[in-house]
Each structure stands twice: as structure tokens, then as C-alpha cells.
Amino acid sequence: MRPTSTARITAWGLLQSEWTKLWSVRSLWITLAVAFALTLGLAGYMILDGEMLGGEEAGHIPFGWTAIYPVGMLALVILGVLTITNEYNNGSVRTSMVAAPRRTGVLLAKAAVLTLITTVLGVVTSVLLYGLLQIAGTVPSADGLSLFDPDMFWGVLGGTAVLPYGVLFGLLLGGLVRNAAAAIVLYFGLFQMAPEILPALLPASLTGIFDYMPLAAANVMRSGGLSTEPYGVATSIIVLLAWLIVLGGTTWWLLKYRDV
Amino acid sequence: MIVAEHLTKKYGEHTAVNDLSFTVRPGLVTGFLGPNGAGKSTTMRMLVGLDIPTGGLITVNGKEYRDLPDPLRHVGVMLDAKAVHPGRSAYHHLLAVAQTHRLPRSRVQEVLEMVGLASVARKRAGGFSLGMGQRLGVATALLGDPEVLVLDEPVNGLDPDGVLWIRRLLSSLAAEGRTVFLSSHLMSELSLIAEDLVIIGQGKLLMAGSVEEFLGEAGPRRVQVVSPDAGALAERLQGRGCTITSTDRTTLEIQGVDAAEIGSVAAEHGLVLYELSSRSLSLEEAFMELTQTAVEYSTQEPAR
Known part of the structure; x- marks a missing residue:
């Protein structure tokens, strides 16, 4: 049988292809599973234990368990990096680019599949942990509080959003650097450690720029409005999106016009 | 039909392909010959849009590969057999490629059977031998049932069985009326199946035409x-x-x-x-004569 005459590159086809690619490589779905198992396990432990979340200082934050989410985010950054760098590493990127020579769709499909999966899993994780919190009752301020109560909802939403944000950031960073080790070192060095180490070494007038690094902005977003320093949640979202646009634009441009 | 017009590719100072023009006629096997480093792979990479030409143009049926809405149905490519994720099974590798064009799953099974990999389809491609990897590369190229097949050094590193298999497969594909464009640095390999030849050296065209023309031009008896x-x-x-x-x-x-x-x-x-x-002259001698002045990395002959 000859392939049907309707066969051509479509957005839906590219999405299916990326979906297949993700689930057919063990290291990728294991990284994904580890990210969420880690988030669920650590946050679940903190909720049941209650010592940190229910203490005097933290007890008034109903969504305190989302403080664990940056750990899951880190694992998802690595997943994002691996999803694209492993194609460069083993040459299968050439197969991908021959199948979809305009290239843009491949990057968009990868981003869409990863974002969709991590968003769904992130929401499920948060709902499960919220339920556990209600059962455990270890955080006084959360007792009987609806998930959709503004005091709860925005914090949970902001915390959950860092999970897909991490995977997207990793994907774009990996596409930029095209090498897993380099991308991961770059992430740790520039985005994770530099904002903690460099402010001590730089003149005070310059340390303000670190407030605009992605993790700093993500922390503001996770606060659900409780933190307004150095800027509010709306600004934090703009900062986070700006990072994606700049990183994504550069990665897209290089993918589109660089030889593979 | 593949047409290259003044195709040029420069990597910094180095010119890999230099003002190359040739035509690959439809329905024939065309051998793309040249010593190692002559620019064969670069030309093929430009053909399928992996490398962007510095100048000139290479088209398939009048269109640049990138502009085809369904490229896999026009051109099947095998540039290097190892363009596969070693952790992915042959089946899923092919499925992911087929899905981009919404080709049916049954087509994946068909090409697996065609190249004799059906029994190991669920095994990780990383464990494949060179010959199996080559078969998977051919299967990938055949997925869209393309009228043009482009293969870069398909017999390189294969054992005699594998060479024979590729040779038979290409002959049967050509017999079905497909255009086959395959590169090699070994004339002896191509002389068995090619009808037309495109010969390059140091990125420049040395000769393009039929095998008979080539022998006629290559020198007197x-x-x-x-x-x-x-x-x-x-x-x-x-x-x-x-x-x-x-x-x-x-x-x-x-x-x-x-x-x-x-x-x-x-x-x-x-x-x-x-x-x-x-x-x-044998094809081999004629080829050596034509390319001896155009070998990029030639060994120094001892003075006689």
C-alpha cells in the first residue's frame, strides 16, 4: 500500500512525533518521573511532618508546601535540556530536521508537548498535595481553606507554574547550547549559583540586576502576592516571560539558520 | 529530478563546494563520485536543507527541499546510518518520523519488513550492528515511498552480504522507476549499478554525464x-x-x-x-586519472 496522498507535515503530526520521541527513550521519561516523584515525596513529607510548614513563621502561609517545587523545577530543567541535546549528541537531530526541514515546528512541538505534560502533572501534584494537607491538618492557616480561595489559589498556581516553566527554560537553553553537560553547567553556574555568590562580590549598585534573574522572579511568582519586594507578581510574570522570549528567540533563530 | 546550479558552500576560509552545477536525471541511478573530502556529503546535506548554501541553489523537482510541504514523499535520505537515538527502538524511531507526515503506522511495519528488521523492531537501536543500522537508515529513507532516494556512502563499512543486499535493493528501486542518487569514493562499487555519473574533486565539478561519455572522455585507448x-x-x-x-x-x-x-x-x-x-580504460582507471589532480589529501609519491 502506498502512503495516502494526504500525507504531509502538519502541526498535529509534529506533536505526535515529539510525544512518541519523549516516551520512547527511557532516560527522558525517568527524568520526568523523578521530577514529580521528588516533588510529591518531599512536599508530602513536609506536610505530614508539619514542623516546618506549620511552625510559627511559616504557619500563616497556606500554600507553604510549594516551597519544594523549585526542586522539581530543577529536575525538569534537566529534562528540557536532555530532550533537545540528546538529539544533537547522537545525530538524530538530522533525521528530525530532514523530516521537518522548516525546523520551527519541531521546536514548537517539543515545547508544546513538554509544557502540556508538565502542566497536567503539575496540577495533579498540587491537587494531591492540597488534599493531603487537608487530611493532615498540619498547617493552621490552610485548615478548611478552599483550593480556590484567593489566599490559597494564587500561591498554588504560581508555585505550580514553575514546573512547566523549568522544562521550557531547559529546552530552550539546551537548544541554544546543543550540549547537555554545557547547558546544565551553564544553568547551575549562571542561573542557580551566580545570583547567590556574585552579589557579595559586586558593588551594591549592581546587585539589583540579580532581582531580574529567572529564579528570583519565580520566587516572587510563587509567593502568590505575599511578597512584593522588589516587585509584584505581575512584574515577575513579565520578567519570566521576557527570559523565555529572549532565550527562545535566540534558540529559534540559531536552529532555523545554523547548519545541523 | 535534482538540479544543482552554481552551488557553493564555504566554511570560513575553506570552500567545500565550489560553483557546482549538475543534473540528476529522473528514473536512473546516478553515482556521485569523488575522493574523500571532495564535497559529496556537503552537497547532499544542502540538497535536504541541513546545510544552507553560501551561494547557488539545489532543487528537487524545481523546488528547494525546505519548501516542500511533504518532503519525505519526494526525497528519501540516508546521510549517516547513525542518525538515530541509541535508546530508542527501530520501531519508535520510524514511527516518530512517520508521524511528522501523518503516514500510517502500517507503513512503519512495511518498511521494517522490506529491510528485514521486523524481528528486531522493538530492540534499542543502540545495540544494532553497522549493517542493521544501515538497514534502519534505508527504512527511514523509504518511509514516505519517495520517488528520489539520496544515499551517502551506503556501502561504507558493510560486510560483503550487506553490500550485496544494498546493491540488489538499489537495483530493484531503480527498476521501479525511482531516481537514485548515491555517493561513493569507490568507482568499482558504482560501476555495477550507476548509469550516470557526477564526479567532483575539491568541491568542483570534474565531469557529469553517462558512463559511456565518461569513458570516452577519460582518455584515448x-x-x-x-x-x-x-x-x-x-x-x-x-x-x-x-x-x-x-x-x-x-x-x-x-x-x-x-x-x-x-x-x-x-x-x-x-x-x-x-x-x-x-x-x-576501466572505469576505475579513468576515475583515478580524472581525480588524481583533485585529491585533497594526497600521499606524497616518492621521487623516482
Whole structure:
């Protein structure tokens, strides 16, 4: 049988292809599973234990368990990096680019599949942990509080959003650097450690720029409005999106016009 | 039909492909020949849009590969067999490629059977031997049932069984009316299946045309003469516009006059001939002659 005459590159086809690619490589779905198992396990432990979340200082934050989410985010950054760098590493990127020579769709499909999966899993994780919190009752301020109560909802939403944000950031960073080790070192060095180490070494007038690094902005977003320093949640979202646009634009441009 | 027009690719200072123009006719097997480093792979990479030409253009059926809405149905490519994730099974590798074009799953099974990988389809491609990897590469190229197949060094590193398999497969694909464009640095390999040749050296076109044209152009026929009077015969042949080389006291290699003329000259002067044989160049010799000036990394011949 000859392939049907309707066969051509479509957005839906590219999405299916990326979906297949993700689930057919063990290291990728294991990284994904580890990210969420880690988030669920650590946050679940903190909720049941209650010592940190229910203490005097933290007890008034109903969504305190989302403080664990940056750990899951880190694992998802690595997943994002691996999803694209492993194609460069083993040459299968050439197969991908021959199948979809305009290239843009491949990057968009990868981003869409990863974002969709991590968003769904992130929401499920948060709902499960919220339920556990209600059962455990270890955080006084959360007792009987609806998930959709503004005091709860925005914090949970902001915390959950860092999970897909991490995977997207990793994907774009990996596409930029095209090498897993380099991308991961770059992430740790520039985005994770530099904002903690460099402010001590730089003149005070310059340390303000670190407030605009992605993790700093993500922390503001996770606060659900409780933190307004150095800027509010709306600004934090703009900062986070700006990072994606700049990183994504550069990665897209290089993918589109660089030889593979 | 594949058409290259003034195709040029520069990597910094280095020009890999230099003002290359040629046509690959539809429905034939065309051999793409050149020494290592001549620019064959670069040309093929530009054909499928992996590398962007510095100048010029290469098209398939009048369109650049990137502009095809369904490229896999026009061109099947195998550039290197290892363009596969080693952790992914052959089946899922093919499925992911097929899905981009919404080709049915049944097509994946078909090509797996066509190349004889159906029994190992669920095994990780990382464990495949070179020959199996090559088969998977061919399966990927065949997925869209394309009318044009582009294969870069398909027999490189294969054992004799694998070489035979590729040769039979390509012959049968060509018999179905497909265009096959395959590169090699070995003329002997291509001479068995190619009808047309495109020969390049150092990124430049050396020759394009049919195998017969190539042999005709490659040089005149040579005549070998064995005679006890070789010296005298060589003297008599002087001035007829031929080149004569003698390998020993009785043997001459003559270019520029044919065997009949040499025989007549010998008879005229009463010279004894033990052997008078004319032969045309083999494809291999003709290729070596054409490319010896265009080898990028040539070994230094010791001075004689």
C-alpha cells in the first residue's frame, strides 16, 4: 500500500512525533518521573511532618508546601535540556530536521508537548498535595481553606507554574547550547549559583540586576502576592516571560539558520 | 529530478563546494563520485536543507527541499546510518518520523519488513550492528515511498552480504522507476549499478554525464605491443602524434594511434610482433586519472 496522498507535515503530526520521541527513550521519561516523584515525596513529607510548614513563621502561609517545587523545577530543567541535546549528541537531530526541514515546528512541538505534560502533572501534584494537607491538618492557616480561595489559589498556581516553566527554560537553553553537560553547567553556574555568590562580590549598585534573574522572579511568582519586594507578581510574570522570549528567540533563530 | 546550479558552500576560509552545477536525471541511478573530502556529503546535506548554501541553489523537482510541504514523499535520505537515538527502538524511531507526515503506522511495519528488521523492531537501536543500522537508515529513507532516494556512502563499512543486499535493493528501486542518487569514493562499487555519473574533486565539478561519455572522455585507448624490435618500432612510429612508453626492452604502451595502424607500420618495415592488444580504460582507471589532480589529501609519491 502506498502512503495516502494526504500525507504531509502538519502541526498535529509534529506533536505526535515529539510525544512518541519523549516516551520512547527511557532516560527522558525517568527524568520526568523523578521530577514529580521528588516533588510529591518531599512536599508530602513536609506536610505530614508539619514542623516546618506549620511552625510559627511559616504557619500563616497556606500554600507553604510549594516551597519544594523549585526542586522539581530543577529536575525538569534537566529534562528540557536532555530532550533537545540528546538529539544533537547522537545525530538524530538530522533525521528530525530532514523530516521537518522548516525546523520551527519541531521546536514548537517539543515545547508544546513538554509544557502540556508538565502542566497536567503539575496540577495533579498540587491537587494531591492540597488534599493531603487537608487530611493532615498540619498547617493552621490552610485548615478548611478552599483550593480556590484567593489566599490559597494564587500561591498554588504560581508555585505550580514553575514546573512547566523549568522544562521550557531547559529546552530552550539546551537548544541554544546543543550540549547537555554545557547547558546544565551553564544553568547551575549562571542561573542557580551566580545570583547567590556574585552579589557579595559586586558593588551594591549592581546587585539589583540579580532581582531580574529567572529564579528570583519565580520566587516572587510563587509567593502568590505575599511578597512584593522588589516587585509584584505581575512584574515577575513579565520578567519570566521576557527570559523565555529572549532565550527562545535566540534558540529559534540559531536552529532555523545554523547548519545541523 | 535534482538540479544543482552554481552551488557553493564555504566554511570560513575553506570552500567545500565550489560553483557546482549538475543534473540528476529522473528514473536512473546516478553515482556521485569523488575522493574523500571532495564535497559529496556537503552537497547532499544542502540538497535536504541541513546545510544552507553560501551561494547557488539545489532543487528537487524545481523546488528547494525546505519548501516542500511533504518532503519525505519526494526525497528519501540516508546521510549517516547513525542518525538515530541509541535508546530508542527501530520501531519508535520510524514511527516518530512517520508521524511528522501523518503516514500510517502500517507503513512503519512495511518498511521494517522490506529491510528485514521486523524481528528486531522493538530492540534499542543502540545495540544494532553497522549493517542493521544501515538497514534502519534505508527504512527511514523509504518511509514516505519517495520517488528520489539520496544515499551517502551506503556501502561504507558493510560486510560483503550487506553490500550485496544494498546493491540488489538499489537495483530493484531503480527498476521501479525511482531516481537514485548515491555517493561513493569507490568507482568499482558504482560501476555495477550507476548509469550516470557526477564526479567532483575539491568541491568542483570534474565531469557529469553517462558512463559511456565518461569513458570516452577519460582518455584515448591504449595499445600494448610486445616485440623483439620494440626500439625500431618506436622509431618508426615517431611523428604520428602518439605517446610511447616502454616498460621493458620488448614492451611498449602506445597512446594516440590504434592497433591497426601500428600493425601496418610493423608489417611495412618487416618488424616482428609477439603481441598487439588494444584496451580501453576501466572505469576505475579513468576515475583515478580524472581525480588524481583533485585529491585533497594526497600521499606524497616518492621521487623516482
